[in-house]
Amino acid sequence: MLGDDLEAWLAESNLMKRSFRACAIIAGLIERRFPGKEKTGRQVTVSTDLVYDVLRRHQPDHLLLRATRADAAAGLLDIRRLGDMLSRVSGRIVHKALDRVSPLAVPSLLEIGRELVQGEAADTLLAEAADALIREAMG
Amino acid sequence: MISEQSPGAASQRPANTIELAGVTLAIDPAGALYWPDQELLAVADLHLEKGSSYARRGVLLPPYDTAATLERLSRLIDRYAPRVVVALGDSFHDRGGADRLAPDDRAALAALQDARDWIWITGNHDPDPAPGIGGVFAHHVAIGPLAFRHQPEADVPEGEIAGHLHPAARVSTRARAIRRRCFAADARSMVMPAFGAYAGGLNVRDSAFVALFAASGFTAHVLGEGRIHAIAAAHCLPD
Numbered sequence: 001m002l003g004d005d006l007e008a009w010l011a012e013s014n015l016m017k018r019s020f021r022a023c024a025i026i027a028g029l030i031e032r033r034f035p036g037k038e039k040t041g042r043q044v045t046v047s048t049d050l051v052y053d054v055l056r057r058h059q060p061d062h063l064l065l066r067a068t069r070a071d072a073a074a075g076l077l078d079i080r081r082l083g084d085m086l087s088r089v090s091g092r093i094v095h096k097a098l099d100r101v102s103p104l105a106v107p108s109l110l111e112i113g114r115e116l117v118q119g120e121a122a123d124t125l126l127a128e129a130a131d132a133l134i135r136e137a138m139g
Numbered sequence: 140m141i142s143e144q145s146p147g148a149a150s151q152r153p154a155n156t157i158e159l160a161g162v163t164l165a166i167d168p169a170g171a172l173y174w175p176d177q178e179l180l181a182v183a184d185l186h187l188e189k190g191s192s193y194a195r196r197g198v199l200l201p202p203y204d205t206a207a208t209l210e211r212l213s214r215l216i217d218r219y220a221p222r223v224v225v226a227l228g229d230s231f232h233d234r235g236g237a238d239r240l241a242p243d244d245r246a247a248l249a250a251l252q253d254a255r256d257w258i259w260i261t262g263n264h265d266p267d268p269a270p271g272i273g274g275v276f277a278h279h280v281a282i283g284p285l286a287f288r289h290q291p292e293a294d295v296p297e298g299e300i301a302g303h304l305h306p307a308a309r310v311s312t313r314a315r316a317i318r319r320r321c322f323a324a325d326a327r328s329m330v331m332p333a334f335g336a337y338a339g340g341l342n343v344r345d346s347a348f349v350a351l352f353a354a355s356g357f358t359a360h361v362l363g364e365g366r367i368h369a370i371a372a373a374h375c376l377p378d
Binding site: 051121123137 | 206313319361363374
């Protein structure tokens with residue numbers, strides 16, 4: 001499971017896009033806008049998400065992408081450790097439904113909803129919104 | 140108003156059709172318009188060579204935007220096999236854009252133009268015909284009841300299809316607000332979303348759109364991943 005699927009999903013994730021934004025700012029690719037700082041002349045309005053997508057497709061080994069992956073892997077998500085752990089416990093997982101949250105699960109549960117998941121979700125949400133408005137209009 | 144097809148068919152056929160001045164048009168989630176009767180594919184605001192345009196002013200962005208845009212266009216052309224392609228202006232980000240095309244991109248564009256008519260509508264970014272890129276140039280083109288031009292007219296004539304404004308809609312959903320490119324259309328006229336990889340978007344609640352459409356309002360056909368969502372512009376959020 002921790003193979004290409006995860007890799008592909010991660011690459012699309014906001015987590016990576018956020019890391020890329022940080023790298024892009026450090027590299028001087030984009031300027032961070034501070035409150036109070038007036039816009040001067042024509043500002044680059046190209047979003048880092050667009051740059052990230054284009055770069056990923058056409059130069060996947062670009063230095064900024066390597067830096068992004070390194071940042072994300074070490075700082076946000078330690079894939080290697082997770083992989084090691086999963087292969088270590090493989091075949092020895094006890095699945096048990098608890099009637100309350102186990103103490104070690106609390107940090108995970110607190111994270112739910114913090115991270116945005118891209119993909120089908122956006123289409124589902126947009127379809128719901130469109131349907132809700134149609135229902136409202138039909139009374 | 141909107142006909143949805145089964146998800147399985149979505150990759151083969153456009154998910155939505157739209158009536159404009161009595162003509163049935165297909166709108167594709169990739170941001171293109173297809174007119175089946177004329178076998179005509181239209182895209183707006185490609186902004187090719189925007190990356191290299193910024194680079195010349197000292198703002199360095201990855202230069203692959205042209206390749207990315209042409210690749211997406213190529214997928215559409217494969218799918219619809221149109222007889223005519225209309226690029227609705229601002230196809231190049233600046234006057235020198237066509238000259239700066241990389242050899243690979245130039246070849247890719249020539250391959251797309253092969254065996255079909257290609258009409259470049261001139262835009263404010265690319266007002267002059269560019270030599271050496273094939274196709275014909277026009278300020279606007281009228282086909283049957285429809286007129287294709289870059290900049291929407293202030294007093295919109297019926298059947299107008301324009302670009303220029305890069306419409307985008309912000310939609311409030313159960314979880315969060317989602318901002319996407321969209322078609323802005325009523326029964327008389329349409330503004331197409333920008334197709335270019337680096338092209339930004341203008342919120343449909345901006346006053347530029349209010350002036351174009353009747354007081355009865357217009358619909359934002361919001362581009363999703365694989366389908367289009369029709370939402371009244373009045374229900375979209377400002378930025």
